[in-house]
Amino acid sequence: xxxxxxxxxxxxxxxxxxxxxxxxxxxxxxxxxxxxxxxxxxxxxxxxxxxxxxxxxxxxxxxxxxxxxxxxxxxxxxxxxxxxxxxxxxxxxxxxxxxxxxxxxxxxxxxxxxxxxxxxxxxxxxxxxxxxxxxxxxxxxxxxxxxxxxxxxxxxxxxxxxxxxxxxxxxxxxxxxxxxxxxxxxxxxxxxxxxxxxxxxxxxxxxxxxxxxxxxxxxxxxxxxxxxxxxxxxxxxxxxxxxxxxxxxxxxxxxxxxxxxxxxxxxxxxxxxxxxxxxxxxxxxxxxxxxxxxxxxxxx
Numbered sequence: 265x266x267x268x269x270x271x272x273x274x275x276x277x278x279x280x281x282x283x284x285x286x287x288x289x290x291x292x293x294x295x296x297x298x299x300x301x302x303x304x305x306x307x308x309x310x311x312x313x314x315x316x317x318x319x320x321x322x323x324x325x326x327x328x329x330x331x332x333x334x335x336x337x338x339x340x341x342x343x344x345x346x347x348x349x350x351x352x353x354x355x356x357x358x359x360x361x362x363x364x365x366x367x368x369x370x371x372x373x374x375x376x377x378x379x380x381x382x383x384x385x386x387x388x389x390x391x392x393x394x395x396x397x398x399x400x401x402x403x404x405x406x407x408x409x410x411x412x413x414x415x416x417x418x419x420x421x422x423x424x425x426x427x428x429x430x431x432x433x434x435x436x437x438x439x440x441x442x443x444x445x446x447x448x449x450x451x452x453x454x455x456x457x458x459x460x461x462x463x464x465x466x467x468x469x470x471x472x473x474x475x476x477x478x479x480x481x482x483x484x485x486x487x488x489x490x491x492x493x494x495x496x497x498x499x500x501x502x503x504x505x506x507x508x509x510x511x512x513x514x515x516x517x518x519x520x521x522x523x524x525x526x527x528x529x530x531x532x533x534x535x536x537x538x539x540x541x542x543x544x545x546x547x548x549x550x551x552x553x554x555x556x557x558x559x560x561x562x563x564x
Contacts, residue, residue, distance in 0.1 A: 299503030
């Protein structure tokens, strides 16, 4: 079983109380792939500019990511610059965004990838997400992520897309903004009515809430003493969830709980370093060790 992800591959400039990094390999699809690759073959769909460093391309290939559908556009690569303040490491202040080749991007999927059964639409314009989904041939499991930008400016497109996906992933702020509900359980129920059978609401350092018609549960986050860079934590989490579900090829209460535990575990590594510093060298042995530690916070 393979997994296809559509999203961004970016160059990030990030500043936190622990330092500053420039031109890091980032983007929603990148962080997702770094996590999902631990479980299954990952096919990445995105666009970069001709200015994109070849070292980053070599890095992705070395990690086993299939780049058959990574398009090289004529303009500049997508760039994001953000800063995290000490008093609030859960949200970034966006200092600059350069869309570059993302403007007018029309996702293309290689023919041999169109039958891949598991698809994740990571954060990007919902019209681009719909375009890709329309190219896939009867996908079995489709996951979707979004952000406040699309909720505020392309809500009709997003709601139309939600009718066609199985799993919707949002953070607590996005869930509230999209539904108008302040209570997260009510927000989850409202999101379910929009179409997806399964809802995951990420609560940052406070864990995660899962909701479906038959299964409901909440897990804590893995306690981290020092968060260095939260960028991409949500994408990393989603990669772990979708990667595990792809590996086991089964969706039920047990596999969903295990998938979310894995996603939570891998995301905890992500925030301990800048960019992919901690997730790139990860092995399943390290993941399993921390997963056991996390389970101690849940079971009794």
